[in-house]
Amino acid sequence: MKKYQNGLIVGKFSPLHKGHEFLIERAISECETLYIFSYYAPEFPGCEAHKREFWLKTLFPEAKIFVIDDDFVKKRFNISLPPFGATNLEERRFVGFLWLQIVNQPLDVVYTSENYGKGYAEEMSRYFSNYTNFPSVRHILVDLEREKFPVSGTKLRKDVHNLSEFLSPVVYASFVKRICFLGGESSGKSTITKLAATNFDTKFVEEYGRTLSEEKNNNLVYEDLLRIAKTHVEMEENLAAQANRNLFIDTTPLTTLFYSRHLFGKADPELVWLSHRKYDVTFLCAPDFAFVQDGTREGNGLREKQHEWYLKMLDERKIEYFTLKGTLEERLNQINNALTEPEISE
Secondary structure, eight states: OOSEEEEEEEEOOTTOOHHHHHHHHHHHHHEEEEEEEEOOSSOOTTOOHHHHHHHHHHHOTTSEEEEOOHHHHHHHHSOOOOOTTOOHHHHHHHHHHHHHHHTOSOOOEEEESSTTHHHHHHHHHHHHHTTOOOOOOEEEEOOTTOOSSOOOHHHHHHSTTTTGGGSOHHHHGGGSEEEEEEOOTTSSHHHHHHHHHHHTTOEEEOOHHHHHHHHTTTOOOHHHHHHHHHHHHHHHHHHHTTOBSEEEEEOOHHHHHHHHHHHHSOOOHHHHHHTTOOOSEEEEEOSOSOOOOOSSOOOTTHHHHHHHHHHHHHHHTTOOOEEEOSSHHHHHHHHHHHTTSSSOOO
């Protein structure tokens, strides 16, 4: 049996770093049930509620996690989050309110790495005494001097890539720019994807559809197309955690959607949904390379048909993109220029 029944950690986790993880692991080791509340208004770019929830639930599935935004409290309690600059008293009473509304069990202990922790626990105890007969809340202070992990959310938000050692891979992956390459067959996208990754000293995602097709001697069945899209997304997520600032991606589920409809005249609804997956930058490779028949390509004008389809889909979905033209060297220069420009232009 552990020391405490119910424990609580409250934090912005913007971003969730290894100092936070150290605190949470300590609490999990001492509490039968650890609750984690995360809220902050306004949210920091790149650390939105859905991302914080994903980080926390991925790394600490055994904890009870509540990532709270204005929509959450307005719909459930008809109130708003404490505004920026709220007093300590307002913040502490808000957490007490959340605890009673969400958990409504005795709170044994709160964990912090901050000097304010003792006063925080005392105010929670006072707040609970007005509504319940819960015992007093204890405070446990963990690594106040940040000796284990000398970092803060403020420092990380200013320089997340150079301080990535303080982030778990699943967290760092959220800050990696996803850069995809689209294009018809024999338009140079696979080659340019690899060259760009080498040029930027990072990882790239291969076209899984081509890999599976070769494994099956170019005899794909309808069910393979959804498998291709889902596997490709898994590969993206795994490699993003290992990437250096950028991840270059050869095709997307949008490509798989084209082939599903081209080969079978239909597409699984989940594949259609996956085809709307968002990317930070999209490059469309123009069909201005000499066509190379490698034994798997259809030819007969399919490359031009694909290019026109991409143009139509990108326009319909209002996706901004760069068109890559010319030699490989020219295309690399276009990529370098595009990734240093403040805005994307077609």
